[in-house]
C-alpha cells in the first residue's frame with residue numbers, strides 16, 4: 153500500500169534472534185508484500201531438556217520453550233508473505249521451517265545447498281506437512297516480489313562457516329533493505345567465491361541507496377578482523393604435519409556442516425599417509441549432500457558412515473588394520489553427549505585410545521554453559537584414556553569490528569538494526585555505529601523479539 157506522497161510503506165518485524173543467538177526470524181514489509189528472512193531453531197533451549205524429540209512437537213509448545221520464533225506478531229503486519237528466505241543452512245536459520253513455514257502461502261527461496269538442507273529437514277518432520285514450494289536461487293540472481301513491479305529480491309554472495317551462504321537484499325522504491333546475517337569478510341575462502349564487496353558497494357550507491365541494514369552482532373565486541381578460512385587451513389596443516397611420524401591413533405572433529413574444514417581435514421589426512429573416514433550421522437548428512445551437489449570433490453574411496461552399526465563396523469576394521477593407517481573425522485566437537493567423539497571418550501566404541509594418541513578439535517567451544525560443561529567432560533574422558541588434545545584450530549564465521557566498519561562504509565545505510573545477539577551483545581555494535589555518526593533511537597534501532605519498526609510511513 154502507498155503512504156503519503158506516494159511513498160511505499162516499509163516496516164520491519166523483529167521476530168526472533170533479537171534476545172539470543174538462535175531462532176532467527178525477521179519480516180520486512182514493502183507496501184503490500186512481505187518477505188520473511190530466516191526461521192531458525194535455538195537448539196540450546198531444546199537440549200537443556202532431556203529426551204525432547206522436536207520432530208513430533210507442536211509449534212506452540214516449541215514457541216513456549218523459546219526454541220522457535222514466536223511468529224504470532226506476523227498477524228500485525230498488513231501484507232501477504234511472498235517468500236520465506238533462509239540465508240544459509242545453519243539450524244539457527246532454517247531449524248524452524250518445518251514447524252512454521254506451512255502457515256504461510258509462500259515459497260521457500262534459498263541457495264541450492266541451503267534448499268537441499270531445508271528439504272531434508274522437512275522430510276524429517278513428523279508433526280506437520282510442509283508443502284511450500286522450494287525455489288533455488290543462486291548468489292548474484294534477482295527475482296521479482298509481489299505484483300507491484302517495484303520490489304525485487306537479490307542474493308549477494310557472502311562467506312561464512314557453511315558453504316553457499318548469501319545475504320538477501322530487498323530492493324524497494326524507498327531504498328534497499330539488506331539482511332546481513334551471517335558472514336565474515338573472507339577474500340580467500342577454501343571453497344566458493346570471496347565475499348562480493350563490489351556488489352555491496354554498488355548497492356550502497358545506486359538508486360535510493362540502503363534504507364536499512366540488519367546486522368549480525370555476534371563478534372561486534374571483538375577487535376580487529378576475523379581471519380580467513382585459509383588461515384584455519386594453514387593452522388590445521390601445521391598441526392597435521394607435526395604428527396606425520398606418529399604411529400598411533402589420530403582422531404579429528406569439527407562442525408559437520410563446515411564443508412571447507414572437512415575438506416581440509418580429508419586432504420591433510422592423505423598428505424600424512426592416512427585414510428580419512430567420516431563418522432557420525434551429521435558428518436554423513438552434510439558431506440554427502442555437498443558431494444552430491446558437486447560443491448566438493450572428495451576422493452572416490454572416502455567412507456562416510458552415519459548409522460551406529462556401520463560406524464562400529466568401521467571402527468573394528470580400523471582396529472584390525474591398524475589405527476596408524478586412518479584418520480577418523482567424527483562428530484562431537486562441542487562434547488555433545490550422543491556424538492561419536494563423546495562415545496569414544498566413554499569407551500563405547502570399538503576404537504581404543506592409547507597413551508599419546510592425538511585428538512584434534514578443529515573448532516572452538518561455543519561460549520555457553522551447557523556446551524562448556526559437556527566439552528569439558530568429553531575432553532576429560534579422552535584424557536583419562538591418555539589422549540593428547542589439540543584445541544581451537546578454528547576461525548569464526550562472524551565479522552569482528554573492522555568488518556563491521558567496512559560494511560557500514562560499503563552500504564552507507566540510513567538505518568541500522570542490530571541482530572543475532574541479546575541486549576548486552578548489541579552494545580558494542582551500537583558504540584561502533586555511534587562512532588560513525590549514527591544515533592541510538594534516531595537511526596540505530598535496538599529492539600527485542602516481537603517488535604515492529606516502521607521506517608517509512
Ligand SMILES: [Zn+2]
Nearest residue numbers: 240242312334
Ligand atoms: Zn550461521
